[in-house]
Amino acid sequence: xxxxxxxxxxxxxxxxxxxxxxxxxxxxxxxxxxxxxxxxxxxxxxxxxxxxxxxxxxxxxxxxxxxxxxxxxxxxxxxxxxxxxxxxxxxxxxxxxxxxxxxxxxxxxxxxxxxxxxxxxxxxxxxxxxxxxxxxxxxxxxxxxxxxxxxxxxxxxxxxxxxxxxxxxxxxxxxxxxxxxxxxxxxxxxxxxxxxxxxxxxxxxxxxxxxxxxxxxxxxxxxxxxxxxxxxxxxxxxxxxxxxxxxxxxxxxxxxxxxxxxxxxxxxxxxxxxxxxxxxxxxxxxxxxxxxxxxxxxxxxxxxxxxxxxxxxxxx
Amino acid sequence: xxxxxxxxxxxxxxxxxxxxxxxxxxxxxxxxxxxxxxxxxxxxxxxxxxxxxxxxxxxxxxxxxxxxxxxxxxxxxxxxxxxxxxxxxxxxxxxxxxxxxxxxxxxxxxxxxxxxxxxxxxxxxxxxxxxxxxxxxxxxxxxxxxxxxxxxxxxxxxxxxxxxxxxxxxxxxxxxxxxxxxxxxxxxxxxxxxxxxxxxxxxxxxxxxxxxxxxxxxxxxxxxxxxxxxxxxxxxxxxxxxxxxxxxxxxxxxx
Numbered sequence: 001x002x003x004x005x006x007x008x009x010x011x012x013x014x015x016x017x018x019x020x021x022x023x024x025x026x027x028x029x030x031x032x033x034x035x036x037x038x039x040x041x042x043x044x045x046x047x048x049x050x051x052x053x054x055x056x057x058x059x060x061x062x063x064x065x066x067x068x069x070x071x072x073x074x075x076x077x078x079x080x081x082x083x084x085x086x087x088x089x090x091x092x093x094x095x096x097x098x099x100x101x102x103x104x105x106x107x108x109x110x111x112x113x114x115x116x117x118x119x120x121x122x123x124x125x126x127x128x129x130x131x132x133x134x135x136x137x138x139x140x141x142x143x144x145x146x147x148x149x150x151x152x153x154x155x156x157x158x159x160x161x162x163x164x165x166x167x168x169x170x171x172x173x174x175x176x177x178x179x180x181x182x183x184x185x186x187x188x189x190x191x192x193x194x195x196x197x198x199x200x201x202x203x204x205x206x207x208x209x210x211x212x213x214x215x216x217x218x219x220x221x222x223x224x225x226x227x228x229x230x231x232x233x234x235x236x237x238x239x240x241x242x243x244x245x246x247x248x249x250x251x252x253x254x255x256x257x258x259x260x261x262x263x264x265x266x267x268x269x270x271x272x273x274x275x276x277x278x279x280x281x282x283x284x285x286x287x288x289x290x291x292x293x294x295x296x297x298x299x300x301x302x303x304x305x306x307x308x309x310x311x312x313x314x315x316x
Numbered sequence: 317x318x319x320x321x322x323x324x325x326x327x328x329x330x331x332x333x334x335x336x337x338x339x340x341x342x343x344x345x346x347x348x349x350x351x352x353x354x355x356x357x358x359x360x361x362x363x364x365x366x367x368x369x370x371x372x373x374x375x376x377x378x379x380x381x382x383x384x385x386x387x388x389x390x391x392x393x394x395x396x397x398x399x400x401x402x403x404x405x406x407x408x409x410x411x412x413x414x415x416x417x418x419x420x421x422x423x424x425x426x427x428x429x430x431x432x433x434x435x436x437x438x439x440x441x442x443x444x445x446x447x448x449x450x451x452x453x454x455x456x457x458x459x460x461x462x463x464x465x466x467x468x469x470x471x472x473x474x475x476x477x478x479x480x481x482x483x484x485x486x487x488x489x490x491x492x493x494x495x496x497x498x499x500x501x502x503x504x505x506x507x508x509x510x511x512x513x514x515x516x517x518x519x520x521x522x523x524x525x526x527x528x529x530x531x532x533x534x535x536x537x538x539x540x541x542x543x544x545x546x547x548x549x550x551x552x553x554x555x556x557x558x559x560x561x562x563x564x565x566x567x568x569x570x571x
Contacts, residue, residue, distance in 0.1 A: 101398075102395070102398060103380065103397075104395075106384075106394055107381070109381075110376075110381045110384060110385060119394065119395060197393055197394070197395045198395045223393060224391075224392075224393075225387070225391070225392035225393040225395065225396040226393060226395060226396075227393075227395040227396065227398045227399075229398070293359075293361050293399060295398060295399045295400060295401045296401035296402075297401075300401070311398055311399075313361070313392075313396055313398065313399045315361060316361070316390070316391045316392045316396070
């Protein structure tokens, strides 16, 4: 056991060394040490003005956006196959459940003849369209609603290109129901106040530099009664399962990233950013602080808390 | 002596300190208080959506459509039904909770001696149960849907606990003060009788549900019969056992 661990560690080290040699601008020197030692994340330096965390590193706030951009530009093309490998396909079930539970779309049988048709959905950080296509499919086939619109916003043009490419294989390409915009979730100037029925962000919010600002912005664009829904990695409750999960995420995921996508560092960032994301209760409190009402206890755990669905409703 | 007293008083303070939060929490949920108003069972936004959705139940049933229409009536959006994490079951639960809490205002007993005789606990239980069943009347043709939702495995624990709370409420309002094991048997038998009668009521086509009333009376009569039988059986076993012992003793057996 000890020997094999050392061997894996050495392989990982070798792989990362190679990468560092090739791309010196993305050296993750401290994160590599973390991966070898498998220690819990170090305490973030408290209240250093103008810095934020990027995985386990501390970087200048201005730099985080840029570096997250670099990560997602490099994973855009292999995004789906990598998700399948890392989550063993379970991410599809989570996304299906997320959409089914939100039940988007207005059934014309119960809709009043006056009033707006369909929902206006804003999918933040949804570049590849995973959630958007599911929303539109659910609205069309389950609720017989041919009016629900989805605006896909992403900060990363490479992810949006990937989504536009995929949209061509759906019936929604070049229809007014699907729109792609490049936008920062903290400054949604192109979206008017009180105009959105449902704001979703799936596996995106942990990459935001200022989560509170993004939540405030969500509160602004939502109609009264509109729903904020967030699908995000979270904290595992069971300590035994958590040990296995930490082993998997720090040991296997960067390795899979290296083998499948040829990019270890981006996936190292991914697992570190997951470890850094606030727990269910902390994030629930952040949603409440932004002014939302939360349903029930405020979140729903998926697969023992590996991921969680958080919801908030803007008071009417 | 002094150390013992010190230890005792320490223990006392510890106990008091550890008990206080628990008691404060319990007072909210488990005790009937005559001095303090009970907190409303639902937060305001949920209550607004649920109460207007409840008005749509006779036409749309316990469905997501009723919830959406209710949300619209309350000034919310279709999407706002996400505020109810259990969806349709929250609507069923709303009916159960509000009708249970309405029971104490709907049924009043005047046994201050003006009618001459006191109303027994048994007949109070009967009229309370009947009043609770009558509260199902407006939505009785949709109640089978609700029973089906309540029978879904995820919701069975919540439904059973609500049934237990109803049985407890009825016995409390009837003035039952038992502090022995009959506390449990009374609530268990009433729960069984209530749920059976409720199922019967969904099929009842008679005018003003007289057959349901008859059904309830028969079940309560069965209960007294069975209760009497068990009491008699216990008496018989007790008597026979003692006699057997005494006969054996008289024959010189050392027991």
